[in-house]
Amino acid sequence: MTDVLRRGRASLAFSFFAQGVAFALLVTRIPAIQDQYGISDALLPAFLAAVPVLAGVGSVCTEQLVKRVPPSHVLRWSQPVVLLALLGVGAGDGLWEIGLSLAAFGLAVGALDASMNMLGVSLQHAYGRSIMLGFHAVYSLGGIVGASLAWVGAHWDLHLFVSYLPVVVVLLPVALVGSRWYVDGGGPGAEEPKEAAGAQPVAFKLLLPLCLVMTFAYIGDSTVSNWSAKYLEDVLGSSEELATVPYNVYMVTTLLGRAIGDFGVRRFGAVAVVRLGSVVAAVGFAVVAVAPGAWVGMLGFTLLGLGLCVLVPQTFAAAGRLFPGAADAAIARLNIFNYVGFLIGSPLVGALGDAWSYRGAMLVPMVLVLVTLLYARSFAPQPDRYGDGHERPRTADVGRGSNGL
Numbered sequence: 001m002t003d004v005l006r007r008g009r010a011s012l013a014f015s016f017f018a019q020g021v022a023f024a025l026l027v028t029r030i031p032a033i034q035d036q037y038g039i040s041d042a043l044l045p046a047f048l049a050a051v052p053v054l055a056g057v058g059s060v061c062t063e064q065l066v067k068r069v070p071p072s073h074v075l076r077w078s079q080p081v082v083l084l085a086l087l088g089v090g091a092g093d094g095l096w097e098i099g100l101s102l103a104a105f106g107l108a109v110g111a112l113d114a115s116m117n118m119l120g121v122s123l124q125h126a127y128g129r130s131i132m133l134g135f136h137a138v139y140s141l142g143g144i145v146g147a148s149l150a151w152v153g154a155h156w157d158l159h160l161f162v163s164y165l166p167v168v169v170v171l172l173p174v175a176l177v178g179s180r181w182y183v184d185g186g187g188p189g190a191e192e193p194k195e196a197a198g199a200q201p202v203a204f205k206l207l208l209p210l211c212l213v214m215t216f217a218y219i220g221d222s223t224v225s226n227w228s229a230k231y232l233e234d235v236l237g238s239s240e241e242l243a244t245v246p247y248n249v250y251m252v253t254t255l256l257g258r259a260i261g262d263f264g265v266r267r268f269g270a271v272a273v274v275r276l277g278s279v280v281a282a283v284g285f286a287v288v289a290v291a292p293g294a295w296v297g298m299l300g301f302t303l304l305g306l307g308l309c310v311l312v313p314q315t316f317a318a319a320g321r322l323f324p325g326a327a328d329a330a331i332a333r334l335n336i337f338n339y340v341g342f343l344i345g346s347p348l349v350g351a352l353g354d355a356w357s358y359r360g361a362m363l364v365p366m367v368l369v370l371v372t373l374l375y376a377r378s379f380a381p382q383p384d385r386y387g388d389g390h391e392r393p394r395t396a397d398v399g400r401g402s403n404g405l
Contacts (some may be wrong), residue, residue: 004181004183005123005126005127007181007183008119008123008181008182008183009123009127009131009183010178010181011178011179011180011181011182012116012119012123012135012183013121013134013135013173013178013188014136014138014174014178014183015075015079015112015116015140015178016116016120016139016173017141017142017145018079018142018171018174018175019079019082019112019113019116019139019142020138020140020141020142020143020144020145020146020361021142021143021145021146021149021171022082022083022086022142022145022146022167022171023109023143023146024084024142024144024145024146024147024150025146025149025150025163025164025167026089026105026148027225028058028087028146028150028151029150029153029154029160029163029305030048032046032153032154032160033089033098033160033373035091036093036159036160037094037097037098038090038095039095039098045225047098047099047102047193049343050099050102050103050106051102051105051106051109052339052342052343053105053106053339053343054102054103054106054107054110055106055107055108055109055110055113055338055339056336056339057106057107057110058078058107058108058110058111058112058114058335058337058338059110059111059114059332059333059335059336059339060110060332060333060336061107061111061331062074062110062111062114062115062332063114063328063329063332065111066115066118066328066329066332068246070121070184071114071115071117071118071119071184071328072115072119072179072182072183072184074111074114074115074118074249075111075112075119075179075182076176076179076182077110078109078111078112078115079108079112079175079179080172080176081104081108082105082108082112083103083168083172083175084104084108084165084168084172085102085104085105085108086101086167086168087112087161087164087168088101088104088105088318089101089102089105089160089164090159090160090161090162090163090164091161092234093158093341094185100316102259104258109356110335110339113335114331114332114335114397117316117331117335118327118328118331118332119182119183119184120132120135120316121316121317121319121320121327121331122183122184122320122327123183124320124321125327126183128318129266129354130261130265130266130270131262131263131282131327132262132313132314132316132317133258133259133261133262133265133309133310133313133314134258134259134262135313136258136309136313137255137258137259137261138311140251140254140255140258140309141255143251144248144251144252144255145168146167147248147251149163149167150163158172167225170233176231177187180186197322201326202323202326202329202330202333204333206323207319207322207323207330207333208317209378210318210319210322210334210378211333211334211337212337212371212375213274213311213315213378214311214312214334214337214338214340214341215337215340215344216311216340216341216365216368216369216371216372217308217311217312217315217341217369217372218312218337218338218339218340218341218342218345219341219344219345219346219348219365220281220285220304220308220345220367220368220369221308221312221341222341222342222344222345222346223246223345223346223349223362223365224246224247224248224250224301224304224305224308226312226345226346226349226350227349227350227353227358228242228243228246228247228301229243229246229247230243230358231288231297231358231362232245232246232294232297232298235358235359235360236291236293236297236315237293237294237300238294238297241293242294245298246298246301247301249298249301249302249305250301250305251305252305253302253304253305253306253309254305254306254308254309255309256305256306256308257305257306257307257309257310258275258309258313261273261309261310261313264276264310265314267395269380269381270314270317270318270379270380270381271376271379271380273310273314274310274311274314274372274376274379275373275376276307276310277306277308277309277310277311278307278311278369278370278372278373278376279307279370279373280303280306280307281303281304281306281307281308281311281366281369282307282366282367282369282370283303283307284300284301284302284304284305284306285300285304285362285365285366285369286300286308286363286366287299287300287303288300288301288304288362289359289360289362289363289366290359301393306394307369308369310342311361311372312338314379315334315379316331316335318333318377318378318379319331319334321381322378323380345365348361348364349361349362349364349365351360352364353405354377367385
């Protein structure tokens with residue numbers, strides 16, 4: 001049992017890593033993609049918006065699909081589609097080709113994100129302790145690796161296909177081999193989808209607080225990824241070279257925060273960790289908004305990485321606890337708000353920056369992150385709640401080698 005769970009955890013961690021690499025390779029080479037396909041500035045936002053919209057569609061479809069097949073099967077085949085679609089982005093030269101590749105990428109990413117987090121939540125339940133932040137830490141590591149590989153491709157002026165091909169050749173077979181050891185929610189050896197009969201329905205009223213937290217977290221994340229460089233250079237007067245640093249610092253601190261975050265959840269409980277993360281992120285936005293110069297601004301973006309990093313993994317984990325009999329459906333619906341936040345965040349900050357000021361615009365995600373404090377109790381353990389915010393193993397877990405807190 002222990003060996004099966006360990007192999008399942010390692011293989012799922014690699015899937016998170018591969019997805020981090022693939023997504024970073026796509027978003028960090030957008031200027032090169034625009035040049036290769038001759039996409040105008042007016043048309044580019046439509047292409048970029050299509051990816052999260054279709055990802056939301058993919059997540060909705062996954063909710064229905066896992067009623068018939070286990071989430072491991074969805075992940076096993078959606079990840080290769082994502083990697084091949086990335087290769088397709090680098091291989092074409094016509095608008096119809098980039099449109100087709102991005103459509104495939106978006107739909108597959110929605111299925112991939114949903115099924116990965118379904119398996120992560122079910123594994124956390126089987127372990128009986130917090131491990132979700134570790135999976136997302138590996139995703140952050142993949143993002144750093146992907147961004148670094150993208151820098152190499154840009155530095156050497158490599159064609160996108162040449163830049164993407166070695167990555168896909170390495171990741172694709174390893175992901176397919178590793179998929180043999182995925183562990184579904186039914187436990188080791190489970191091949192059939194979970195029985196939905198008798199499970200409580202996913203009441204949107206109960207899920208709504210987590211949906212809002214997910215949206216606010218991704219508004220904050222997209223603010224950093226899309227506006228940190230412009231903010232440092234245009235508002236804080238940094239050099240062009242220094243303006244590239246905040247996002248890298250943000251990614252590194254996100255990785256570090258997630259790497260140690262599970263220990264915090266085990267020691268203090270999810271509610272305390274979410275509250276602390278929200279406060280640290282809000283302080284980070286405040287520092288960015290009032291920063292007198294570039295180095296203070298960089299301190300703010302560092303705090304943002306440490307604060308925001310815990311919110312998304314814990315939100316997925318909370319959905320699984322809130323609906324233990326319908327965790328897959330809850331996670332699929334919650335995953336949609338990942339893309340909602342991504343779609344809202346960048347245009348929101350840009351519009352406020354143009355109409356008001358970019359310093360003032362940074363206060364909006366700060367307030368939204370603080371609103372998370374109102375919903376922190378939604379992260380308390382389910383179905384048992386204790387005043388100290390710690391999760392106890394349920395009776396059904398005791399005979400399965402569960403390491404309860």
